[in-house]
Amino acid sequence: MLRCHPNTVRAWVRQGKLTAIPMGPEKVNMFLKADVERLKKPLERAGVIVKEDKHAFPVVGIGASAGGLDAMSRLLQRLPTDLGLAYVFVTHQEKDQEKTLCDLLRKKTTMPVFVVENGMKLEPDRLYVNPAGMHTAVINGTFTLQVPRGVHGQANRPVDAFFTALANEYQNNAIGIVLSGGGMDGTEGLRAIKAEDGLTIAQDGSAQDKGMPESAQEAGVVDLVRAPEDIGPELVQLIKELYPGGKARIPSKHENELRRILQYVLEQRGVDFSEYKESTIHRRIIRRMVLSKCRK
Numbered sequence: 384m385l386r387c388h389p390n391t392v393r394a395w396v397r398q399g400k401l402t403a404i405p406m407g408p409e410k411v412n413m414f415l416k417a418d419v420e421r422l423k424k425p426l427e428r429a430g431v432i433v434k435e436d437k438h439a440f441p442v443v444g445i446g447a448s449a450g451g452l453d454a455m456s457r458l459l460q461r462l463p464t465d466l467g468l469a470y471v472f473v474t475h476q477e478k479d480q481e482k483t484l485c486d487l488l489r490k491k492t493t494m495p496v497f498v499v500e501n502g503m504k505l506e507p508d509r510l511y512v513n514p515a516g517m518h519t520a521v522i523n524g525t526f527t528l529q530v531p532r533g534v535h536g537q538a539n540r541p542v543d544a545f546f547t548a549l550a551n552e553y554q555n556n557a558i559g560i561v562l563s564g565g566g567m568d569g570t571e572g573l574r575a576i577k578a579e580d581g582l583t584i585a586q587d588g589s590a591q592d593k594g595m596p597e598s599a600q601e602a603g604v605v606d607l608v609r610a611p612e613d614i615g616p617e618l619v620q621l622i623k624e625l626y627p628g629g630k631a632r633i634p635s636k637h638e639n640e641l642r643r644i645l646q647y648v649l650e651q652r653g654v655d656f657s658e659y660k661e662s663t664i665h666r667r668i669i670r671r672m673v674l675s676k677c678r679k
Contacts, residue, residue, distance in 0.1 A: 446542030448475040448564025450591025462615030520548035546572020557581035563590035
């Protein structure tokens with residue numbers, strides 16, 4: 384996965400410093416990570432490429448369709464504007480309706496609200512609205528827009544597209560929320576976020592159109608089910624416990640007990656956690672403790 388501007392990569396290819404490797408049946412050009420990192424280091428030292436800091440703040444993707452504006456308005460009513468999170472609202476909408484949507488949302492929050500533009504920098508305590516007919520991703524803290532590709536059904540899933548890209552880039556610092564809407568858009572995206580230890584939330588039975596939130600719940604990819612007005616207060620508590628700068632740790636006095644438990648799991652179930660990073664194990668345990676309200 385590349386973490387620098389595409390023009391820089393193209394220049395390396397032209398100069399013969401980087402060789403593309405066609406991958407998969409589509410023969411998509413990919414590059415060896417080791418080669419890219421080797422070329423990046425001198426530029427990072429010179430300040431030409433800024434080192435990525437994907438854990439600077441969590442990013443919240445909010446997906447919706449029919450009935451989504453009402454649900455989003457309710458969510459914003461009790462959402463603090465200074466949590467240090469960035470919010471991206473991805474919804475099914477008609478062409479050229481995004482500016483009108485932004486105007487409506489500005490009446491519900493004091494946060495600045497923007498329509499996403501290609502190359503726009505992502506900043507905390509801002510609300511961004513996905514432009515109609517485009518798929519959005521965030522790479523190195525910068526928005527990229529693409530015209531949807533693939534079969535008709537896949538092209539009409541902007542929520543899945545953004546959530547999946549968010550999970551890939553931000554891993555456990557990704558938060559996905561599915562609000563009111565018909566269909567299944569958002570389910571696969573939440574699955575990707577959950578697989579990276581991110582947080583997933585779906586609207587409860589108050590949704591005007593229950594298709595999207597119920598699809599995600601039935602797929603087993605939702606951590607919490609809440610009314611929109613309760614999501615903000617829930618995030619306040621979760622941010623304090625789950626996102627302390629990405630440095631979740633088990634207190635050192637419990638490390639010996641943790642090792643004994645993992646050894647017991649290996650002996651009884653044959654599941655070996657010895658190859659896992661310690662920080663990953665700690666983060667996953669703390670995540671489950673917080674979500675289950677377990678305090679010790």
